[in-house]
Amino acid sequence: MNTLALEEPGRFAFREPTSPRQPVAGEALVRVSRVGICGTDLHAWEGKQPFFQYPRILGHELAVEVTAVGGGVTRVAVGDKCAVRPYLACSECLACKNGKPNCCMRIRVLGVHIDGGMQDWLTVPSEYLHRSAKLSLEELALAEPLSIGAHGVWRSGIGSGETALVIGAGPIGLAVIAGVRAAGAKFAVMEVSQKRMAFCRNHAGVETCIDATGDALEQVVEAFGGDLPGVVFDCTGNPKSMMSAFRYVAHGGKLVFVGLYPGDVTFSDPEFHKREMTILASRNATSADFDRVIAALEAGRILTAPWIEHRYTPETLVEAFPALLNPELGVLKPLVNWTA
Numbered sequence: 001m002n003t004l005a006l007e008e009p010g011r012f013a014f015r016e017p018t019s020p021r022q023p024v025a026g027e028a029l030v031r032v033s034r035v036g037i038c039g040t041d042l043h044a045w046e047g048k049q050p051f052f053q054y055p056r057i058l059g060h061e062l063a064v065e066v067t068a069v070g071g072g073v074t075r076v077a078v079g080d081k082c083a084v085r086p087y088l089a090c091s092e093c094l095a096c097k098n099g100k101p102n103c104c105m106r107i108r109v110l111g112v113h114i115d116g117g118m119q120d121w122l123t124v125p126s127e128y129l130h131r132s133a134k135l136s137l138e139e140l141a142l143a144e145p146l147s148i149g150a151h152g153v154w155r156s157g158i159g160s161g162e163t164a165l166v167i168g169a170g171p172i173g174l175a176v177i178a179g180v181r182a183a184g185a186k187f188a189v190m191e192v193s194q195k196r197m198a199f200c201r202n203h204a205g206v207e208t209c210i211d212a213t214g215d216a217l218e219q220v221v222e223a224f225g226g227d228l229p230g231v232v233f234d235c236t237g238n239p240k241s242m243m244s245a246f247r248y249v250a251h252g253g254k255l256v257f258v259g260l261y262p263g264d265v266t267f268s269d270p271e272f273h274k275r276e277m278t279i280l281a282s283r284n285a286t287s288a289d290f291d292r293v294i295a296a297l298e299a300g301r302i303l304t305a306p307w308i309e310h311r312y313t314p315e316t317l318v319e320a321f322p323a324l325l326n327p328e329l330g331v332l333k334p335l336v337n338w339t340a
């Protein structure tokens with residue numbers, strides 16, 4: 001039995017397990033099987049995650065198995081394997097009423113605002129569970145980061161034959177790449193890391209990689225046959241990249257910030273205005289995004305096996321965590337086998 005809490009920046013501690021809370025009407029009790037690790041967790045460990053409160057049980061990329069359900073639950077049944085949509089919404093604010101619970105004013109994200117999945121049991125409202133009879137637990141754990149990318153692509157409204165530049169090919173960038181490919185767009189990827197570019201070519205079917213360490217604008221124009229791309233997705237969360245991204249958008253095009261930078265991003269108004277550019281933020285993901293991602297995974301349209309290079313147990317995760325901060329390691333999606 002494992003309950004792992006981040007007590008303060010840089011210090012994890014295992015806690016005595018408590019017995020799980022039985023589900024009430026509308027809820028399900030689930031056993032946590034797989035936990036993916038991402039930048040949010042690393043920033044929390046470093047103490048760089050804004051507004052983060054300690055202690056906190058991390059874990060928001062979850063594959064779980066339903067072990068009990070409360071009254072009235074029909075969405076899932078005992079034994080179902082599920083991905084968890086970890087963005088608990090209030091259902092009362094304007095965003096929620098307008099069908100945008102992913103940016104709820106009072107959102108509580110598991111593992112961020114409230115305790116997450118680095119524990120054996122969770123009790124969650126069943127509407128946040130997405131089951132699949134076909135997918136492996138590892139694939140289900142990847143549904144969350146893939147849905148973040150799918151949401152960014154949905155925000156852009158990009159369609160078949162349109163053009164896209166994806167900046168940054170970490171897990172979220174790869175998720176966006178999967179989405180633009182599914183949309184039938186022609187796309188190129190911009191990266192600074194040779195390792196990630198090689199991964200894109202070898203495992204993500206990316207034909208055109210733009211080296212952002214060189215003169216990127218020229219390469220972008222070349223990649224799209226003399227034009228700029230209609231949609232640019234920035235998946236870096238890096239302010240320099242986000243500010244440069246304005247230059248790569250075609251006139252009349254769109255810029256989608258999927259990555260988040262916890263500070264100010266500034267831009268030249270003439271560069272923005274002359275393009276009559278649309279800038280979009282993309283936050284979290286919706287139930288529909290999860291459904292689309294799970295359908296795509298089930299159909300074999302997203303091959304995630306190469307994403308996971310390293311698997312941990314709760315114990316080895318604690319030892320390995322500081323090393324995960326080193327980008328040179330090339331660890332794409334660290335995954336924890338929480339329970340067998």
Ligand SMILES: [Zn+2]
Nearest residue numbers: 038039040061
């Ligand atoms: Zn994440």
Ligand SMILES: [Zn+2]
Nearest residue numbers: 090093096104
């Ligand atoms: Zn709300």
